[in-house]
Amino acid sequence: MRDDYFQMFVDNFGEPVNRREVPASSVEKYRFKLPDALLGYWQSEGWSAYADGLFWIVDPDQYSATLKQWLSGSEIEHVDNYHVIARDAFGSLYAWGERYQRSITISSLAGGIVALKSQLQQRQTNPDRALGIFFATATKADFDFEDRMGNPLFERALAKLGPVSESEMYAFEPALSLGGRAxxxxLVKVDMDVHLTLLDQFRR
Incomplete structure (x- = not known):
């Protein structure tokens, strides 16, 4: 049964699609590292996409190398051991720290890491509630990307390019950091791992 937090999320984003069952070994691997609430969502909902692929709950193992690249040399590289728990259609990664139970965002198209630095080393006293609030208060606009006129792109990208797969993302060619226009x-569909590696190199 869904808790109230996740039910609010589903009310906003719709039922999951592209559902993949989560192995029991993965749940056990991340026990005591990620919130119990998230592991419960994995078991009941799987690793899945929502809102036509705008938002995905993901396998952290698939993104560990990419996350390590993006954090390398940053101010928060050694603050915590972070794991990607979700992503969006534009390649942003949402990660959770196992020591302090705080979240960070890798905003790939914008080329930066978003974090509340003042809180990163303050241990979250109720990780399950914090995780639940992350889902319950999420809106589709939170995961969309705006064009240079301030208009959301996802629905138009979906109509033009079709939905992204588990290994794809929407990106700009040329990249914004190389003079591309939002x-x-x-906008094109690209392999996510390859493109996130390139974007990390472009920002350095």
Whole structure:
């Protein structure tokens, strides 16, 4: 049975699609590292996409190398041991720290890491509640990307390019950091791992 937090999330994002069962070994691997509530979502919901692929609950193992690359040399590289728990269609990664139970965001297209630095080393006293609030208060706008005129791109990208698969993301070519423009004409579907590696190199 879904808790109230996750039910609010589903009310906003719809039922899951592209569902993949989570092995019991993965649940045990992350026990005592990620919130029990998240492991419960894995067991009941699987690793799945929502809202036509706008938002995904993911296997942290698939993103560990990419996350390590993005954190390398940053101020928060050694603050905690972070694990990616979710991603969006534009390649942003949402990670959770196992020591302090705080979240960070890798905003890949914007080329930065978003974190509340003042709280990163303050241990979260109720990780399950914090995780639940992350889902319950999420809106589709939180995971969309705006064009240079301030208009959301996801629905238009979906209509033009079709949904992204588990290994894909929407990206701009050329990349924004190389002078690309944030508009629909420059948006393409790309392999996520490859493109996130390139974006990390471009920002250094």
């Amino acid at each position: 508009d629909l004409d420059g």
